[in-house]
Amino acid sequence: MKTILWATLTANGNYAQSSPEHPPKMEALGDFAAQARAMGNFIVGRRTFEGMQASGGNPFGEVDIVVVSQSVKDIPGVKVVESPQDALDYLQRKGHTTALLSGGADLHNTFLGQGLVDEVIFNVAPVMEGKGLNLLLDQDHYQYQDVQLLDCKPLGGGVIQLRYALGQE
Template sequence: MKNQRKIVLFIAQSLDGYIATKGDSLDWLFKVEGEGDNGYSEFFETIDTILIGKRTYDWIMKHEKGQFPYQNKDCYVFSRSQLDDTNDVKFVNEDIVNFTHNLKKEEGKNIWIVGGGDLLHTFLKEKLVDELILTVAPTIIGEGIPLFKIGDYQLDLSLKGTRTFNQFVELHYKVKK
């Protein structure tokens, strides 16, 4: 039997667990001295499908000035509204669990959850995430958008490895199932 595709979270966070400031700024992240692209290109080659929440998609489109950065990948944007697909993304307005189980059964590489917090919270609560690759920046921002929301869920993890990229530390975990 072939291996089933994995759902992987690959994301950067502050040392105190935030993925952005309250104003959705990532300026704190770009002030940290990394090494190359901090493992991004290597990770990007392991995936062919991307899952994004609508708010994160809107942020990306605003900050990338309309140039979608994930071309040549299958991209799905979860939205509570019915929206027309674009050349780059398909908008999904259906049950996340069923959609994800069907997606994982398809042939292909791994699937990346780009963000944001609401989408990730649902994936964690429903135990849909297989691996977490967290890159920690040596910055404390005090408040903002937390990577992990408070909720009634628990995941047990197993450390697969760690790496450093100058000032960044990458923590790679497998979710115990």
Template structure:
């Protein structure tokens, strides 16, 4: 199964944070929604899922998520019957769930722990980074396991408007220093 990691990062490489005062850029949420619709699914961590549920500004305004398979990576979250998502205890189980539903591509959208879990398990084939026009203090980052290195090949770069740039990379195999 092809796995694509999607992340919005500040210009200095940290995860782009949002708040009531600094909501996510609409171009970024629209890009996320377009990729979710294209692949028909997305995988998200528990904390990010709960933030999506609680904070309307974090959700894409441009499109409905109806018909999109949502998998929340969590071993503790109990979703009620009829919830808009399913849970999986880890990265491999999340991919197996989507594979079982007929998907050939999985979109991993966050947060930091979820992204890094997929990367450290060697499960990511492509990375899409939406670079936002902001610099932020020391923050969360996309990382590999200590001593690992992966080459990336630029597939595409696109201006999304509003000062945002989307970079899409294919990841090579894991190497060590």
């Protein structure tokens, strides 16, 4: 199964953090919703999913949502699994050939560290943040991985989307 990691980064390379004072860019959110509908699914961590619920509503329609959590076992309307591989296995059993990994940073880093990501979509927002989280290939060892640029396009509002295929080591 092909797995695509989707994330918004700041112009200075941090994993973008949003808050009520600094909400995510609408262009990036619109792109995520379009990607999720096109793939028919997305995988998300529990805390990120709770943040999505707090913002109200489900704009995704009939999209299969998989929440990865080791502490919560049941959330109405979504599938809850304990590991990244469980999420991919579930979506494959449902007939999906591509999985969209949507967040948060800890889950992204777990998928990357386990070598479960084939492509990344980075939406670079026109903001800079003094502190933030980073996306890591391996949290225990330094790694270097070539990537291949597949696409680059403006989404509007100063947001630029970069899409890369991860290289083979």
